[in-house]
Each structure stands twice: as structure tokens, then as C-alpha cells.
Amino acid sequence: MSQHTLSYLQEMGITSFQLLHPERLVGYTPSELILPESCQLLLVSPQFPEGDSAQLFENILKTIKLTVAQAAHIYPAQLASLHQHQLKWVWFAGCQSQALEGVNLLSSDSLAQIDGDTQRKRALWQQIQRYQ
Template sequence: MLSSEAEYLQEMGISRWDVIHPQRLEGYHAESIVLPEECKLLLVSAVKPKGELAELFERVLKSMGLTLDQSLHLFPNQMPYLGKQSLDWIWFSGGEAIELEGVNLISSPLLADIQGNTQQRRQLWQQICKYDH
């Protein structure tokens, strides 16, 4: 389930449950998450950016020459279902990073911890710049 669908259910007051180990269900085949072709950066974080954090995320994207339309958010528990993709960047915010072949990797604390923290912002920028050609 996409994060926007999960938020919609939450707003309606409908409880939602995720199976932690779907592979243990006999005969179950999870659908792969297919990213749109225009998605160049995937943010993997337990917290979806909203408000001021979304503005910070957008500023970082802009500094990378990307727009919000070229990025998507996934929760960490959705990563095992990520299908074939054509990403340029994957950004793990506040969680364990997993390398994907041929994809630039960024790993940082949660956006809330970066906001207002000059040292964390500098470290994030250094990671981005190391891929500059």
C-alpha cells in the first residue's frame, strides 16, 4: 500500500495492519512496488516529510537539481517490495542504509534532526557532493 493510501485510511479513522513477515503466509506473493520512470530520488524514512520538513526536503532536492515530482517516499518496511527501478539516488533518513547497485546512496538522521543543525546539514551536503562528477 502506498503511503498516500495509508494516510487516507488513517484520516478516515480506519485501522490498518501490516504483516511483518508476509513471506510466512502460504501462497502469498507480495506485489512489487514499481516506481514511476520520472522518480530519480527515493526517500526511505519512517517519517514522511510534512510542513517545515517537506520544505527542507524540497530545498535539498533543489540543490541537487531535482524537484518534488522527481522524488517519492517509502517507509522502511516497504523496501523489500521495491521492484526494478531506474533511480539515480536513494536517501535513507533515520534508518539503516541498503546499497542498491548503480544508485547514489545518502544516509542521514531524520529530517527533523537535520533541520537547524549545521553539522548534520554539512554532512548531508558532503554526501551529495561526493557523487558530483
């Protein structure tokens, strides 16, 4: 299911489920994850940003001079499906980071843990400043 579809379902209050290990299914063929050309930042996190976390995510995007339309969220298991991209930033929030060539990498605790914690926000800000 596409991230766009998941967002609509969440807005309507419909819970969706995603297999953690689809490769274990007989006959599974992984599909390639294709991001919109406008996507500059990819948030890799086990939690989809919503509520206060979504507001924090938007505020952090502003510090990088990006909009929500220029960002996307995927779950950590989906990262293996990402092939071609034009990303400038990949942010691992609340999960193990992985090296990706040619992008600025950010790594932090989950958005929920960062929200309201000055020390964690400062650590993230220092990572952002290293690239600017």
C-alpha cells in the same frame, strides 16, 4: 496501499496504518513496488516528510536539481519490494542504509533531526557533493 493514496489520506488528516511484518500473515504474497519513470530520488524513511520536514526535503531536492515530482518516499520495510527502477539517488533518512547497485546513496539522520542542525546539514551536503 500506494504512496500516492497514502499522501492523499495524510492531506485529509486521515491516519493510515501499515503492517510492519506483512510476511508473517498466512498466505501473504509480496507485491512488487513500481515507481513512476520520472522518479529519480527515493527517500527511505520511517517518517513521511510533512510540515517543516517536507520543506527541508524540497530544499535538499533543489540542491540536487530535482523537483518533488521526481522523488518518492517509502518506508524501510517496503524496500525489499523494490525491483526494477531508474533511480539515480536513494536517501536513507533515520534508518539503516542498504547497498543498492548503480545509484548514489545518501545516509542521514531523520529529516526532523537535520532541520535546524547546521552540522547534520553539512554532513548531508558533503555526501551530495561527492556525487556531483
